[in-house]
Amino acid sequence: MNSSMLFGKLTFDALPFYSPIAAGGAAVIVLGGAGVVGLITWLRAWPYLWREWFTTTDHKKIGMMYVILALVMLLRGFVDALMMRAQQAIAMNAEGYLTPDHFQQVFSSHGTIMIFFMGMPFLFGIMNYIVPLQLGARDVAFPLLNAIGLWLTAAGAALVMASLVIGVFSTGGWTGYPPYTELSYSPTVGVDYWIMALLVSGIGTTLSAINFIVTIYKMRAPGMKLMQMPLFCWTALCSSLLVIFAIPGLTVAGGLLALDRYLGMHFFTNDGGGNVMNYANIFWIFGHPEVYILILPAFGIFSTVIPTFSQKKLFGYNVLVYATMCIAVLSFTVWLHHFFTMGADANVNAFFGIMTMVIAVPTGVKVYDWILTMYRGRLRFDTPMLWSIAFIVTFVIGGMTGVILSIPPLDYVFHNTLFLIAHFHNMLVPGMLFGLFAGYAYWFPKATGFRLDERWGRRAFVFWVVGFYLAFMPLYVLGFMGAARRMAYYDQPEWQIYFVVAAVGAFSVLLGIGCQVIQLVVSIRNRKGTMDLAGDPWGGQTLEWSTSSPPPEYNFAVLPQVSELDAFQVAKEAGRPYVWPTHYEPIEVPRNTALGPIFGGLAFVLGFAVVWHIWWLAAFGIAGVIATIIARSFAAETTRIISSEEIMATELRWHADVRAKQEANS
Amino acid sequence: MFKDTMLDPAGPVSAATRDLFFDSVGLMLIVVMPVIVLTALVVWRYRAGNVAARYTPHWGGSRIVELGLWFMPVLIVVMLWFVVWNRTHALDPYKPLASGQPPLVVQAVALDWQWLFIYPDENIASVNRLVFPVGRPVTIELTSDSVMNSLMIPALGGQIYAMAGMQTELNLMADRIGVYDGRNTMFNGDGFSAQVFTAEAVDVAAFQSFVAEARNAGEALDSASFETLATPTIAGPVRLYSSVENNLFHTIMASHGSMPHVAADASSTMHAEHNP
Numbered sequence: 001m002n003s004s005m006l007f008g009k010l011t012f013d014a015l016p017f018y019s020p021i022a023a024g025g026a027a028v029i030v031l032g033g034a035g036v037v038g039l040i041t042w043l044r045a046w047p048y049l050w051r052e053w054f055t056t057t058d059h060k061k062i063g064m065m066y067v068i069l070a071l072v073m074l075l076r077g078f079v080d081a082l083m084m085r086a087q088q089a090i091a092m093n094a095e096g097y098l099t100p101d102h103f104q105q106v107f108s109s110h111g112t113i114m115i116f117f118m119g120m121p122f123l124f125g126i127m128n129y130i131v132p133l134q135l136g137a138r139d140v141a142f143p144l145l146n147a148i149g150l151w152l153t154a155a156g157a158a159l160v161m162a163s164l165v166i167g168v169f170s171t172g173g174w175t176g177y178p179p180y181t182e183l184s185y186s187p188t189v190g191v192d193y194w195i196m197a198l199l200v201s202g203i204g205t206t207l208s209a210i211n212f213i214v215t216i217y218k219m220r221a222p223g224m225k226l227m228q229m230p231l232f233c234w235t236a237l238c239s240s241l242l243v244i245f246a247i248p249g250l251t252v253a254g255g256l257l258a259l260d261r262y263l264g265m266h267f268f269t270n271d272g273g274g275n276v277m278n279y280a281n282i283f284w285i286f287g288h289p290e291v292y293i294l295i296l297p298a299f300g301i302f303s304t305v306i307p308t309f310s311q312k313k314l315f316g317y318n319v320l321v322y323a324t325m326c327i328a329v330l331s332f333t334v335w336l337h338h339f340f341t342m343g344a345d346a347n348v349n350a351f352f353g354i355m356t357m358v359i360a361v362p363t364g365v366k367v368y369d370w371i372l373t374m375y376r377g378r379l380r381f382d383t384p385m386l387w388s389i390a391f392i393v394t395f396v397i398g399g400m401t402g403v404i405l406s407i408p409p410l411d412y413v414f415h416n417t418l419f420l421i422a423h424f425h426n427m428l429v430p431g432m433l434f435g436l437f438a439g440y441a442y443w444f445p446k447a448t449g450f451r452l453d454e455r456w457g458r459r460a461f462v463f464w465v466v467g468f469y470l471a472f473m474p475l476y477v478l479g480f481m482g483a484a485r486r487m488a489y490y491d492q493p494e495w496q497i498y499f500v501v502a503a504v505g506a507f508s509v510l511l512g513i514g515c516q517v518i519q520l521v522v523s524i525r526n527r528k529g530t531m532d533l534a535g536d537p538w539g540g541q542t543l544e545w546s547t548s549s550p551p552p553e554y555n556f557a558v559l560p561q562v563s564e565l566d567a568f569q570v571a572k573e574a575g576r577p578y579v580w581p582t583h584y585e586p587i588e589v590p591r592n593t594a595l596g597p598i599f600g601g602l603a604f605v606l607g608f609a610v611v612w613h614i615w616w617l618a619a620f621g622i623a624g625v626i627a628t629i630i631a632r633s634f635a636a637e638t639t640r641i642i643s644s645e646e647i648m649a650t651e652l653r654w655h656a657d658v659r660a661k662q663e664a665n666s
Numbered sequence: 667m668f669k670d671t672m673l674d675p676a677g678p679v680s681a682a683t684r685d686l687f688f689d690s691v692g693l694m695l696i697v698v699m700p701v702i703v704l705t706a707l708v709v710w711r712y713r714a715g716n717v718a719a720r721y722t723p724h725w726g727g728s729r730i731v732e733l734g735l736w737f738m739p740v741l742i743v744v745m746l747w748f749v750v751w752n753r754t755h756a757l758d759p760y761k762p763l764a765s766g767q768p769p770l771v772v773q774a775v776a777l778d779w780q781w782l783f784i785y786p787d788e789n790i791a792s793v794n795r796l797v798f799p800v801g802r803p804v805t806i807e808l809t810s811d812s813v814m815n816s817l818m819i820p821a822l823g824g825q826i827y828a829m830a831g832m833q834t835e836l837n838l839m840a841d842r843i844g845v846y847d848g849r850n851t852m853f854n855g856d857g858f859s860a861q862v863f864t865a866e867a868v869d870v871a872a873f874q875s876f877v878a879e880a881r882n883a884g885e886a887l888d889s890a891s892f893e894t895l896a897t898p899t900i901a902g903p904v905r906l907y908s909s910v911e912n913n914l915f916h917t918i919m920a921s922h923g924s925m926p927h928v929a930a931d932a933s934s935t936m937h938a939e940h941n942p
Contacts, residue, residue, distance in 0.1 A: 100856045173853060179830065180813040180854055270830040270922040276814055277829070310712070313726035319735070341816060342827050343760075343834040350754035357743045357750070364697055364739035371704050372731065376722040378714045389709055396701045400694045407690055407750050409683055409757035412824020413672050416816055416851035481671050482820030484851040487859045492847075494667055 008614035009189065014167045019102050025079075026165040055592040057143035058553055059128050062150050064447060066125025067440070069154055073117040076161070078513060080110035082506050085471070089503035091489035092496040103488040104171035105190065109160060111174025112194060115290070116201055117157040119428070122436045123297045124153070124208050127236045130443060131212060133544035133551060134230045136221025136560040136567070141214035143590040144638075145207050151600025152204025156197040159607045163193040167611070170194035173486065175287070176257065178268035178279050183261050189611050192261065195254045196607035202247050202254075203603075209243035212236055221543065224562035227321065230542040231314065234321050235300030238328040242289045242296070245332065249286030253279055262610075277342060284335035292331040294428065296324060298435025299366060302388045305438050306370050308538050309385035310377030316369040317565060323362035323369075330359045340411045349408040356406035360399060367392060367399075382538070383457035387438035390465045391430040398426030401476065419479020422472045429468055437464075444523075445537045449549045451530035456519035463512030470505025474498035533654070534661040536577075541569035546577065548654040554587040554642060557651045580655060584644040591640050598628050670821035670846050676867065677840045678763060679823030686753050690746060697742055759826050759836045762803065769803035769837070772796065773915040776808070776815030776828040776850060778898040779857025784887070784910050790880035791887045793895065793905035797876045800843050800867040806836040809919050811896050816852035819865045825851055831922035840867030857900035864904075880906040887911060892918070 003009050016022040040046055053061055083106050087096040098106065132140055140146050163169040170190040172181040181191045216237045220229065256267040257279070266272030268279045307314040314320070336344065336352040370392060379385065401423040405411050414420055445451045478498050483490065523530070530537075536545040546568045547556055558581055564570045571577045606621030608614075668674050675681035712719050755761075762769060773784040774796075784791045796819075798804045808817055808828035818825035822838040840846075848865040850858065868876065885891060887907035892914065895905070911917070 100859065104853075104856075171855070177814060177852075185813055185855065270813075311714075312721075312723045315725070316727050316732050316735070318727070319732050339827075341825050342829075343832075346755045346758040346760075349758075350751045353750045353754060354747050357746050361736070361739045361743055365735050367701055368735045371701065371708055372735075374705075374708045374712055376720050376725060377712050378721050378723075379709060379712050380714050389705065392705050393702055396698045400691070400698050403694055403746070404687065404690060407686065407746070408754045409686055409824065410690070412757070412759060412826070413680075413683055413818075413820070415825060416818075477667075480668055480673060482818065482847065482849070484818075484849060484853075486853040489859045491862070 003613050005616075006614075008609070008612040008617075010166070010612040010614065014189075016165065016168075018168075019099060021098065022102055022105075022164075029161060029164055051592065054597050055147075055594050057147050057590040057593060057596075059132050059140045059143065059146060060447065060551065060553075060555075062146055063125045063127070063129030066121045066128060066150055066153070068125075069150075069157060070118050070120075070122035070125060070436075073113050073121070073157055075513070077110055077113035077118050078509070080106045080113070082510060084110065085499070085503040085506040087488065088490075088499040089496070091487075092493060092499075093491050094489060096489055098488065100488040101168075101171060104173075104486070105169045107486055108170045108173050108176075108190075108194065109163075112170075112197070113157075113160060114428075115174060115294070116198060117153070117160060119294045119432055119436075120201070120205060121153055121157075123239070123294065123432075124149070124205070126301070126436065126439045126443065127212060127239075127297060128208075129447060130439075130544055131233055131236050132215060132219070133446075133547070133555055134233050134542045135216065135219060136224060136543045136556060136562060137215065137219040138555045138559070138587065139219075139589065140211050141219055142211045144593060144595060146211050147593070147596030148599045149204040149208035149211065151596040152207070152603050153201045155600045155603040155607065156201025156204065158604050159193055159197040159200065159611070162604075162608065163190065167193065175283060176254075177283075178257060178260070178276050179270045179274070181257060182269050184269070192258075192611040195258050195261075196611055198250060198254050199258075200603045200607050202251050205243055206247050209240035209247075212240040213244070216240075221560045221562045221567075224567070227318070228562060228565045228567070230300075230566070231303040231317065231320055231324075232297070232300035232542075234324055235296040235298075235303070238324050239293050239296045242293045242328055242331065246286045246289035246293065249282050249284075250290075253282040253286065256282075277339075280339045280342065281335075284338040285332070287338060288335040289328075289331040291424075291427070292327055295431045295435075296327065298432045298439075299324065301435045301439040301442070302370060302391060304542065305384045305388050305442050306373050307377075308442075308540055309380045309382060309388075310374045311380070311539065312373060312377035313541075313566065313569075314369075315372035315375075316365075320366060320369055323366050326362040327359060330355065330362075334359065334406075337406055337408075337411070340408045341415045346408075353406050353408050353411075357403055360403050360406075363399060367396060382441070383452070383454060383461055384438040384442040384538075386458065386461050387434040387441070390461070391434045391438075394426065394430035394434075394465075394468065398423060398430065401426060414479055416484055417479040418475040418483045418485055421485050422475035422479060425468075425472050425475075429472070434464075442538065443544075445530070445532060446535070446544055446549050446551070448527075449531055449533050450523065450527035451532070451537055453519045453523045453526065453530075456515050456522055460512045460515035460519060463508050463515060467505045467508030467510075467512055470508055471502045472505070474501045474505075532661065533657040535654070535658070536568075541566040543568050546571070548657065552647075552650050552654075553589055554647070557581075557584055557587075557647050578655075578658065580651070584647045584651065586644045587642045587647060588639045589642060591638055593632075593635075593638070595628065595632060599625065602628070670844065672820060672823075674821070676821040676842050676844055676846060677823060677838060679757065679838055680821060682753075682757055683823060686749070686757070690749060693742055693745055693749075697739055757824075759824060761837060762805065763837050763839050765801075765803045765839065767802045769805040770798050771805050771807065772798070773807045773809075774817055774828065775915065775918055776810040776812060776817070776854075777896050778812045778855060779850070779861040780895075780899055780902045781817070781848070781850070781861070781863045782892075782895065783863075784915055785877075786910070786915070788877050788880075789909050790877060790883075791907040791910045792880060793907075794863045794902060795866070795904040795906075796848060796863055797866045797868060797873060798840070799870050799873040800840050803837060803839045806838065807915065808834045808836065809915065811918050811922070813854045814852050815850045815854055815861075817848065818851050819846055819848040821846040822865065827852065831919055833919060840865075843867050843869060855898075857898065860901040881908050883908045887914065889914070889917065 016026045168190040259265040266274040334356045535549040602624040609617035775782040810828040810830045815828040826836045846865040850861040883906035886909045888911040
């Protein structure tokens with residue numbers, strides 16, 4: 001392709017007129033984006049958004065923005081899923097409605113989005129909001145770093161979205177195996193978009209993880225020992241540690257692939273001494289821990305929700321902590337099971353099969369602990385609890401198929417088939433997504449002051465769970481029948497009925513998502529009825545419930561003193577849940593800063609420029625980053641003081657809410 | 667519905683794989699079934715409405731119970747370890763299959779998006795059609811002339827990757843006559859979905875006539891005709907070649923060759939061999 005000085009490889013051919021469906025998708029994105037921008041402009045909300053949200057360094061608002069980003073990307077990723085299910089339901093001895101090239105972009109963006117731009121931001125959002133509150137901390141350790149992490153993640157997501165409109169996305173799947181993704185086989189910009197999106201968001205994720213680790217180590221409430229932290233904080237810690245050690249694998253794999261593509265190097269090419277096996281090796285050293293990065297915090301959410309709605313203490317806290325740590329360490333010892341079929345020696349394969357099974361042990365123990373937490377409890381079936389119960393039952397099925405895949409001779413048969421697809425969706429949908437939905441419903445009243453509508457929540461739950469089983473159980477069957485993953489069409493008549501059932505399942509999930517959208521609208525409209533500003537709507541056990549909903553910017557006017565696990569539950573049982581002093585100290589909080597959006601914007605520009613070989617723009621992006629860092633080093637006043645009067649006024653309002661609730665209850 | 671799959675095995679490898687599948691599922695159900703049943707029972711019995719059920723809000727641990735919790739999964743997994751170690755060695759795709767007959771050697775080359783099968787002893791080749799005698803082991807040596815591929819014949823057993831510049835190996839055998847599906851399972855581009863071939867297990871006479879048919883095909887497979895064949899083709903026809911250029915398989919590997927000094931120290935723990 002010719003390359004111009006000014007626009008690099010970018011020409012009008014980059015617009016998605018290669019297929020009406022792609023053009024339609026691009027139009028939806030462009031019109032949707034324009035609609036949102038227009039609405040904000042019409043409401044004159046830009047100054048408010050800039051001041052209160054975009055430039056914030058408040059971990060709670062950052063957390064909410066992560067979750068909003070994740071929910072938007074969930075919609076996009078799910079549309080991809082629907083498109084695939086529709087294609088495969090009709091593509092028996094037929095082309096279907098998607099060209100192979102378009103189908104390949106769809107499955108690549110589905111996986112990339114769901115893992116990196118739905119799962120990760122959703123988790124980091126909930127962790128951001130909840131971890132400092134559960135620790136009894138006023139803030140995270142590095143609020144600015146935190147904001148930059150959010151905006152880099154958003155920049156990565158924006159690159160994936162941009163590929164829908166300008167150019168194409170990768171067709172190499174979420175794993176991007178070379179040599180297929182090398183220039184000689186994938187000459188378009190799709191793979192470059194994929195690499196840049198992952199590199200940019202990978203930096204953001206790493207920064208956020210560093211922030212969480214330091215926050216958890218250094219910012220716990222006075223007296224709170226590590227073994228007195230809520231379990232969710234433990235899982236956030238493990239997950240963050242995994243990020244620090246695992247993401248470099250992705251950065252190296254993606255970076256070396258980029259060097260091959262941009263500078264003609266030969267790390268993973270067929271010729272010149274390249275070795276494709278090395279990519280698989282490096283990628284999965286990241287890829288397997290990534291599964292636990294996604295799933296451990298969800299385990300933490302279940303470990304919070306299940307005791308609360310069982311109105312009982314969590315069973316086996318110590319065991320759960322050790323099991324979590326075991327899983328975190330073991331997750332680095334199993335990566336080879338992703339390529340048993342690459343021709344390794346039987347000793348090597350058997351070793352990694354055995355290591356993989358070892359992980360099943362602490363995971364199994366956790367499941368028993370959750371059941372024992374419910375045992376002799378008083379179970380309330382609010383939606384967070386429903387998601388948790390569905391998780392337990394569904395997850396063990398996925399666990400079983402996981403152990404099946406960890407046995408090398410069985411993997412030889414199931415590898416690359418839809419059995420594998422069914423397995424990892426069977427882990428990540430209940431294990432991660434149901435956990436995220438449970439956390440979303442559970443902590444929504446903390447963030448907003450009012451609960452989500454229970455009736456629509458239950459409807460969403462039913463559609464999701466039914467949809468999950470209908471969508472993925474047929475894929476197990478298809479895996480037995482030898483159906484490979486990523487097929488745009490097929491010629492086996494007996495497969496079709498299973499693909500049709502799976503499409504029905506996807507449609508049921510669509511109804512579930514529809515219910516969730518309605519739920520949000522209904523909940524906001526009926527918020528008066530479920531308002532609970534006092535802050536403890538569920539009878540929570542941990543410190544986030546001991547402050548108002550939503551919490552003030554400084555979280556706690558007085559830092560809680562902690563000497564036991566489940567500090568708030570203990571205080572409530574002792575009859576003194578709240579400590580209300582008569583005198584308040586002023587509190588220092590970080591100032592707002594435009595650095596987050598600036599870095600995010602520059603990262604997007606840099607990524608986009610590199611994708612299209614627009615080198616002057618890339619230089620501008622890099623120079624901008626350097627200039628911003630230098631400019632920031634001159635900023636003297638990075639914090640501001642909230643006066644004791646202001647704090648007193650805020651706190652007294654909250655005290656009145658709490659008293660009103662106590663009177664209403666008595 | 668599972669005709670000619672692992673559940674309806676057509677050869678010793680897939681039969682052994684099926685047995686392994688049922689053994690391991692059986693073992694795991696010992697852990698998994700109680701979870702599902704217990705969850706249902708506990709959720710029903712301890713619902714908030716059932717005030718008759720015991721309620722112990724502060725019961726958060728019990729050393730004996732916790733030890734017990736580790737016991738069952740550890741026991742099952744330790745049993746599975748032995749299963750894994752033994753069967754991984756027994757069912758190693760590189761391991762020659764026990765048989766009174768010497769294996770038929772086939773060299774499979776993954777192309778965009780077809781399969782080329784070279785029969786070095788018979789000095790013939792076929793495309794998108796693999797024919798072999800029933801009851802005689804088949805040793806498939808694999809390489810790729812393009813990106814990573816993975817060859818699988820579900821009726822006969824598992825798969826192994828085919829990678830450019832390297833040779834991998836798969837040993838299979840059919841013990842009943844039939845025409846089975848074979849395919850590439852590793853996504854490799856636009857023609858991926860159509861990259862299928864027939865794997866025909868036939869009696870000795872039919873195999874001989876297949877060889878004769880190929881010998882009469884007329885076209886020889888040399889570097890020039892290979893180059894034509896290797897151009898990207900979606901849903902290409904079955905082809906036969908009457909003879910094959912000497913050492914073509916290794917020539918193809920060498921065309922993607924690693925640099926000589928790299929090839930010399932190919933890792934000893936990998937079966938996958940770099941081309942010398």
